[in-house]
Structures are given as C-alpha cells and as structure tokens.
Amino acid sequence: MGGRPAAAGQLRPKPDPHGTQHRAVVRPAGRGGPCPRHAKYFFKYPEGDKPWFEFIIQPVPEGIFILSLDITTRRDSGQAIRQLNLELEQHVAERTAQWRPADHELGAFT
Numbered sequence: 001m002g003g004r005p006a007a008a009g010q011l012r013p014k015p016d017p018h019g020t021q022h023r024a025v026v027r028p029a030g031r032g033g034p035c036p037r038h039a040k041y042f043f044k045y046p047e048g049d050k051p052w053f054e055f056i057i058q059p060v061p062e063g064i065f066i067l068s069l070d071i072t073t074r075r076d077s078g079q080a081i082r083q084l085n086l087e088l089e090q091h092v093a094e095r096t097a098q099w100r101p102a103d104h105e106l107g108a109f110t
Contacts, residue, residue: 040071 036058044050052075056067 036056039055039057041053041055042050043053051070051072054069054071056069058065058067
C-alpha cells in the first residue's frame with residue numbers, strides 16, 4: 001500500500017496495480033502494544049461493481065494475520081434501512097398533519 005499511513009478516520013485514495021479505485025478508513029482498535037487495525041476499503045471496478053471490504057489486520061508471532069470480510073450487503077442494507085426510516089418519518093408527519101384538524105374539531109365537542 002505505499003505512502004504514509006492515513007490518520008484515524010481519514011479517507012485516502014490507495015494505489016492499485018489493477019486500475020481499480022478504492023478508499024480506506026483506518027482506525028486503531030485499541031491502545032498500547034500490538035493491536036489489531038481495522039480498515040474499510042471501497043473498490044470501484046471498471047465493470048461498475050462497487051464492493052466494500054473490511055480488513056482486520058493483526059500482528060502475530062509468525063508475521064501478520066489479515067481477515068477480509070465482504071461488507072457490501074451489510075452497508076447496502078444499512079443505507080436501505082436509513083432511507084426507509086426517513087420515508088416513514090415523512091409519512092407519519094404527513095398523516096399527523098392530516099389528522100390535526102379532525103382532532104381539533106373533536107376537542108371542540110368535549
């Protein structure tokens with residue numbers, strides 16, 4: 001991966017010999033001594049695919065351990081849930097506005 005390390009939470013383009021474009025968020029997982037590092041990479045392939053991967057990088061006595069997880073579905077699901085929540089809040093606000101006059105009229109009878 002060349003270059004100097006990214007600051008915690010900083011997005012930086014990473015070089016790629018295959019011509020894909022991706023960014024990484026690198027953050028420390030703990031304090032003191034060797035600790036795992038977590039990074040999330042976004043890849044943009046020439047075909048248009050845009051997968052996200054999470055890497056957990058851990059020093060071990062034999063060298064380094066790297067675990068790669070495809071988190072594309074999790075990210076997409078989270079974005080879909082946030083969008084649905086926004087739509088639900090909008091719908092509730094609209095319905096509340098529709099019922100307010102009727103509620104006011106009912107209050108006049110009591």
